[in-house]
């Protein structure tokens with residue numbers, strides 16, 4: 220049966236190797252279901268790709284998405300394939316999150332400097348000596364790890380996956396540039412690009428001596444379409460993974476309710492669990508101050524069958540966190556934005 224709607228789907232994407240790999244995954248899924256369609260890839264660099272020096276928190280929301288969304292609403296492209304974690308929780312007028320795909324491993328991982336890995340010097344973050352330098356551009360990662368590993372030093376590390384690995388592996392003399400002993404990065408990006416062998420430790424809520432909760436939407440792909448473009452939205456069902464879409468809608472509702480953005484230290488973790496003979500969605504979340512000294516954790520489990528029910532779960536957990544002290548942590552961070560303190564990840 221031929222597919223309704225356009226015969227050629229113009230697919231917008233960033234032009235990093237990871238973004239292109241993810242876009243090809245989505246096109247392959249859609250092509251299997253709609254062999255009569257043609258897909259064109261329209262890749263572009265976004266502000267977050269062009270500005271490789273400013274710390275991410277200072278670049279604001281939409282740094283990975285706004286320019287692509289402008290092409291979507293103008294009709295130049297038909298859909299956009301995003302890393303869901305890079306999508307702000309509120310979309311521009313006329314744009315919808317039409318599809319969420321099956322999730323690659325959502326956890327963050329530890330990658331040690333290549334020489335250390337080859338020597339087998341360290342196995343986990345706990346093995347690192349006091350004062351070791353860990354690279355991340357994420358306030359979420361730095362804040363949670365400062366809480367668990369106060370002896371580590373965090374340094375900003377910008378760039379795509381390959382660039383960050385190269386910066387971590389570089390042998391830099393003391394005082395002669397930015398050196399790193401390890402990197403915190405998403406498992407999903409490494410796995411999709413064939414760097415799984417660089418993973419030394421997975422970090423999550425069960426990690427001995429302390430892990431961290433991942434970013435909202437991490438590991439999943441979000442496909443954005445024009446609101447009302449029903450023919451295209453229907454086509455996207457072939458790439459949808461309903462359990463992941465429900466889980467990530469709950470995660471996004473936590474961040475939206477706390478009015479967080481990409482640079483607010485909110486971590487989440489979702490799982491489908493058996494309770495009273497039914498599959499229920501367990502949602503965990505944490506909000507941590509930038510110095511790791513204050514934190515609020517919470518968890519709720521609910522029977523979730525619709526996107527609306529998923530968003531109610533996320534909103535209720537966010538309100539629980541807020542009441543238990545998360546609002547004060549976030550207010551302090553927002554005050555810090557005025558002074559610039561909240562825009563810093565680095566200790567050095």
Ligand SMILES: NCc1[nH]cc(CCC(=O)O)c1CC(=O)O
Pocket residue numbers: 283302303304305403404405407408436437438439440
């Ligand atoms: N802009 C950073 C970014 N956006 C998506 C991923 C990984 C892939 C994913 O989470 O789906 C990454 C790399 C990282 O966080 O280490």
